[in-house]
Amino acid sequence: MNSRVGMTIVVVILLVTGTGPVAAATGATNPSRTQSNPFVLQDTQLDADEVRMDVALQPNGTAEWTLEFWVRLDDTESTTAFESLRDDIQDDPGNYTQSFADRMTETVAAAQNATGREMSADGFAVETERQSFAREYGVVRYTFRWHGFAAVDGDELRAGDAIEGIYLDDGTRLLFEWPDGYEQTSVTPDPDENRETVVIWRGESTDFISGEPRIVVTAGGSGVSTTTIAAVALAAAGAGAVGMWWYRNRLSTAGPTADGHGRPDRGPDSGSATTSPDSTDESAGSSATATPDMELLSNEEQVLRLVSDNGGRMKQQAVVEELGWTDAKTSKVVSGLREEGKLESFRLGRENVLSLPEADELTMEPDSDSEQ
Numbered sequence: 540m541n542s543r544v545g546m547t548i549v550v551v552i553l554l555v556t557g558t559g560p561v562a563a564a565t566g567a568t569n570p571s572r573t574q575s576n577p578f579v580l581q582d583t584q585l586d587a588d589e590v591r592m593d594v595a596l597q598p599n600g601t602a603e604w605t606l607e608f609w610v611r612l613d614d615t616e617s618t619t620a621f622e623s624l625r626d627d628i629q630d631d632p633g634n635y636t637q638s639f640a641d642r643m644t645e646t647v648a649a650a651q652n653a654t655g656r657e658m659s660a661d662g663f664a665v666e667t668e669r670q671s672f673a674r675e676y677g678v679v680r681y682t683f684r685w686h687g688f689a690a691v692d693g694d695e696l697r698a699g700d701a702i703e704g705i706y707l708d709d710g711t712r713l714l715f716e717w718p719d720g721y722e723q724t725s726v727t728p729d730p731d732e733n734r735e736t737v738v739i740w741r742g743e744s745t746d747f748i749s750g751e752p753r754i755v756v757t758a759g760g761s762g763v764s765t766t767t768i769a770a771v772a773l774a775a776a777g778a779g780a781v782g783m784w785w786y787r788n789r790l791s792t793a794g795p796t797a798d799g800h801g802r803p804d805r806g807p808d809s810g811s812a813t814t815s816p817d818s819t820d821e822s823a824g825s826s827a828t829a830t831p832d833m834e835l836l837s838n839e840e841q842v843l844r845l846v847s848d849n850g851g852r853m854k855q856q857a858v859v860e861e862l863g864w865t866d867a868k869t870s871k872v873v874s875g876l877r878e879e880g881k882l883e884s885f886r887l888g889r890e891n892v893l894s895l896p897e898a899d900e901l902t903m904e905p906d907s908d909s910e911q
Contacts, residue, residue, distance in 0.1 A: 590711040596696055598718055602688035606681040611674055621677035625667040636663045639681055647685060650701040658687035694758040704749055707742030714739045721756040732875055838872045846893050855891040
């Protein structure tokens with residue numbers, strides 16, 4: 540019998556003493572931290588391989604919640620169990636949403652007491668579907684609206700206190716998404732993934748403590764985003780290029796000099812006095828094109844900048860030493876960049892070497908020319 544069959548998908552609504560309300564969506568909880576009160580999703584035996592909690596923040600503080608249970612349909616037993624559950628939900632969805640709504644309403648009420656912020660929940664719904672990626676999955680999806688989930692303070696949205704100390708099992712992820720027009724101001728702890736309007740924490744690498752998770756986003760771009768930083772960096776580089784061109788042009792049109800041809804004397808017998816314009820030119824260009832302070836760049840931008848400054852290839856351990864990060868933090872940032880296609884890596888002996896995609900393309904060009 541499949542090891543996953545014989546277990547029941549549950550939604551556990553938990554209260555952790557002193558840390559506020561917690562909703563853990565998984566079939567396995569941490570008994571040392573919680574007092575579980577399971578709500579049985581279904582009578583047929585089925586266990587979720589992955590659980591996804593997506594929280595979409597709205598400008599008024601409401602959060603659109605989506606809770607998904609993903610089950611691998613890799614044998615007859617799991618497929619039959621999921622299809623039975625799917626049929627039951629289609630025949631009587633209210634039977635499933637009512638119990639879920641009752642439990643979530645209790646959790647929202649506890650969160651209201653803990654935060655002192657008025658809250659309520661509505662719009663409960665459930666649906667199922669099959670998804671095909673590398674494997675076949677059955678998905679059970681609950682959705683609802685949590686009013687007052689985020690605190691609204693002027694242009695700011697502050698969220699996370701309503702689920703403070705939430706426990707994520709392995710295979711469980713928590714995703715926060717904020718509206719267009721808002722920019723990330725702060726997020727605690729560092730997420731496993733950080734996108735334009737999304738942060739993600741995964742249970743296998745994140746353990747929230749008191750005061751976590753926390754996220755603050757600001758409307759109108761008051762916060763400093765990675766997009767803004769990149770624009771500033773490009774503007775600085777552009778200004779440096781213009782300044783360098785102007786300086787060179789000024790030298791070439793400044794009139795006769797030591798060689799009598801309107802340019803600095805670069806002959807083999809030139810002394811230090813005649814070579815100083817070159818030195819001035821180089822220092823001026825270097826100053827004008829200076830890279831922005833690394834502290835102003837995101838973690839991902841710092842890694843990309845460092846690898847780029849080292850010719851497009853760099854050992855990962857050198858990145859650790861250069862940035863003063865831990866191996867774990869560096870590995871997490873590098874993994875995210877690889878998934879986005881912005882960075883590649885390969886083994887060289889026992890070392891992991893990071894490479895920009897364009898660097899690999901350039902190194903292959905001479906080979907292709909020689910073949911021709």
